[in-house]
Amino acid sequence: MLRKSSRKPLALLAAATSLALVATACAESTREGGDGADSSEPFVFAAAGSISTLDPFLTSDGETYRYSRQVFETLLRHESGGSEIVGGLAEDWEQSEDGTEWTFHLRENVQFHDGDALNAEAVCANFDRWHNLTGGYQSSNNSYYWQSVFGGFAENEDEDIPDSRYVSCEAQDELTPVITITEYSSIFPGGFSLAAFGLMSPSTLEAIADQEITGEEGNYTLPEYSQVAGTVAGTGPFTVEEWDQDQDEVTLQRFEDYWGEPAGFETMLLRAIPDETARRQALEAGDIHGYDLVAPADVEPLEAAGFQVPTRDVFNVLYMAYQQEANEALADLEVRQALAHAVDRQRIVDTILPAGGEVATQFHPDTLDGWSPDVQTYDYDPDLAEEMLADAGQEDLTLEFCYPSDVTRPYMPAPRDIFDVISADLEAVGVTVEPVTYEWADYIPRTNSGECPLYLLGWTGDYNDAYNFIGTWFSGYNSEFGFRDEDLFEAMAEASGNPDDAERVAAYQELNNQIMDILPGLPISSSPPSIAFAENVNPPAVSPLTQENFSEASWK
C-alpha cells in the first residue's frame, strides 16, 4: 500500500519540478532577448535590507523610506542632492513669530495616484489621523517619528508618552493648511520633511480607517494595507504596484499624472540583497542596475570596470554606546574615559572605512552647524587607559559587546571588522570582551531597550539640524544609554526651543562640549557612503541624507 501511494506524489512532484525548470528557462531567455536599454525596461535597484511596511508612518527604517520617498511626498523636502530644506508639496511656507503656527501654500493641480486632489483638507486629514491614532499605533516602534517630532497623541494610552505638541491643522483656504503646535522647537521645519509624514490620499485614509495594529509590544502585526499593495496612494512620481514579500521586491510604476517632471523609468524594482558581495556580483552580472552601500574596497574596482560610483557627503556618526545601566562599571566616568583612550579609532578610519571618513570627536558630523571645535578629545593611549582602569579599580572588567551580524549600514561598513578592532584594543588594556551578536531586525530593539553594555550603532541625519543628532539621543532619559543628567536634558530643551539661529548654534556647540565631558558613548567616525549604478544609467543626484529621488534617474 505504502509503496504505491508514495510513488504517485513523487512522480507528480518530479513533473512539476521539470515544468518549473522549463518555465524559468523560458523566462530567462526572453529577458536576455530584450536587453536594449529603452525606457520600458525595468530599472532594478538593490538595497541592503527589505522594506517593512508600505506606510512609512509605521517605521523609522531607512530601507523603507527609500521606497516611500518615491511614492509619497511630504509638505517640505530637501533640495536634490543637498540638505537645504525646500518646498515639497507646499511650494512655500511661513511660520508665525513664536514658531507655533505653520502656514503652507500647497502646489496647485497635484493629484494623488487614485485621482483625489491634493488640498488643505487632505493635508489636515493626514495630520489629524496621525494625531488620533490609538492602540498599537501608539507604540514607539510604530510611530517613532511622530513621537519624536510631535510628542504624543490626542489621547495617550501610556503615561510614558509625552504630551502632544500638535494642536490642530486647519484649512485656511482650499490650498492653505495651517498647522499649529504648542511651542517652537528646532525640529521644525525639518520635521515636516520627514519621509514618515508622507501624505496619503483622502480615499486611502477612509479605506484604512478601521485597520488596527494587533499584537503585543515587540510582536506587532501590521495592518493589511501596509503589507499588501493596492490600498495606499500618494502623490509621488511612482505608484506602488506590487510588494512581493517572498522575493523581497517592490514594483514601482511611473505615475503619468505626476505634477512635476515625470519619472525617467517606466518601471522600477527595489530588491533586497543583504550580502554586499552578492550585490556587487549582481551588478557586475547585469541582474541589477544599481545598489546602495558599496563596500569601501569595491569602489575602485567598480569604477575601473566602468560603473558609476558616486559618493555621498558625510552626514552620519558611528558610535560605540556605553549603556550605564547594563553594566554598573560604565556608570563611572573614569572607566568610560579609559575605554575611550583604549580604542585606536584612527586605525578603523584608515583601514576599514571608505576614503573621506574621519574620526568623530563628538556625536555630531562636522558638516553640520553646531559642531564644536573645543570638545574634550580622547586620544589613543592604551597605557593611560590601563592606568585609569586601575585607578577606577576595574582591572578585571568584563563587558558584553554587541554588534550586528548580518548588515552593513551607511555609517558602518563591515561591522564585524570594526568590532574586531575595538575588541582587540579593549582586550589589550585588560578588559575581557564577551562578544554578542544579533541579526539587524533583532539588534535594534535589543540595543534600544538597553540590553547591551557596549554596542555599535550610528545615525544618518534626517534633516539639517543638530537636534536631529544630539537631540535624538540626549534630550531625556534614553534606554539606549541609560543615564539621567537633568542639566543636560534641560539645556537641550532650551537650545532646541530657541528660535534664534545663531544663538541656537552656539548653544548646540556648548551642548556638544557638555556631552563629550559626560561621555555617554564613544563617537568613532563619520564616513561617506557610496552608491553604485550601471554605466547606462543617468543616476539621481546623491544626497548626504541618503534621500535620493529616483524619478530623476533615467536610461542613457
Added chain:
Amino acid sequence: MTTPPSSQNPAGTGTRGGAAPLLGRKAAKVDRLAELMGERGDDGHGAGVWREAFLRMRRSPMAISGAVIVTVFVLVALFSPLIAPYSPTAQTWGAEVFPNRNVFVGPRAENLLGLDNLGRDQFSRMVIGARQTLLVGVVATLVGFCVGALLGGSAGAAASLGGAWGRRFDNVVMRVIDMMLALPTLLLAVTVAALIGPSLTTVMIAVGVAQIPIFARLLRGAMISQGSRDYVLAAQALGVRKRRIALAHILPNSMGPVIVQSTLTLATAIIDAAALSYLGLGNPDPAFPEWGTMLADAQRFLSSAPSLAVYPALAIIVTALGFTLLGEAMREALDPKVRK
C-alpha cells in the same frame, strides 16, 4: 560462509523501499556496510580480522595517504599553541593592511602565509583553527556515536531478542530515525543550530545530531544480523540472560562497522562544522580562528586577496579527504567480499 537469512536482512522492512530514492540510497549504503561487517563473526576469531585488516591497510596507498594526513592534522591540532608563532587574535600588524583600499600583505619572512584583513598572522590562525576543527569534529562525532549507538543498539537488541514487542519498539525507533535520515544532514544541522543560537557548542551538537541516524541505523543493522547467528542461538539455549547476550555477545561483535563509520563521520563533521560556521552559526567571537568562519570572512576580499580564502578552503578539503581515505580504506580492508 553462510549468508544471513533473508528474513533477517537488516535492510529493514516495507517503508524504506517506498520512501524517496535519496533516503533509500543513503539507508542502503549504511545497511550494506552493516551487513558486510556483520558477516565477519563467521570465521570465529575476531581479533584476527582486525589484524588482517591492519596488514591489508599497510599495503594500501589510500590508507597510507589518509593516515599521513590525519596524523599531521592531529599533531598540528594538539600542539598548535607550540607551533603557532604568534597569537591568532593579536592584530599586531593592523596598520599594514588596508582592506578598504585592497592593500593586503602576502607571505613574507615573519608571516609565512601573510596577514589577514585585520593584520593578524594567517599562519597562526590556520594552525589554531586546526585545533578548533579537530575539537568540533571529535565532539560532534562522539555525540552522534553515543546517542546513535544508544538508540540503534536498543532497537537492534529489542528487534533480535525482544519478540513481538521488541520488534514493535524497534519499528517505532527506526521510523523516527528514518525521518531524521530523510532530512539532508546539513539542513538538519542548520535547523538544530538555529534553534539553540550561534555558539561553538551549538555547532558540535548540531553536527552530532545530524550524525545520529547514521550511527543508529548502522548499529541496529549489524546487531540484527548478529542476532541470527548460531552463537546467539546457543547462548539463548543455554539460558544466558537476554541483556547479557545483547551487551556481552552481540554488541561487541557489531561494533566494527560503527568504528569505521566514525572515521568517515569525522570527515563529514569537519565539513559540516565549517559549513555552519560559514553560515554564521558558529562561535560568535569573530576573532577566534575557525576555518569555516575564516573562509566566510575572506570571501569579501576574494578578488583582491584570494589566498585568504584558499588557505582555509584547502585545509578543510585536505583534512576531510584524509579522514575519508582512511575510513574508506578501513572499510575495504574489513569487507569480507574484498578480503576473499
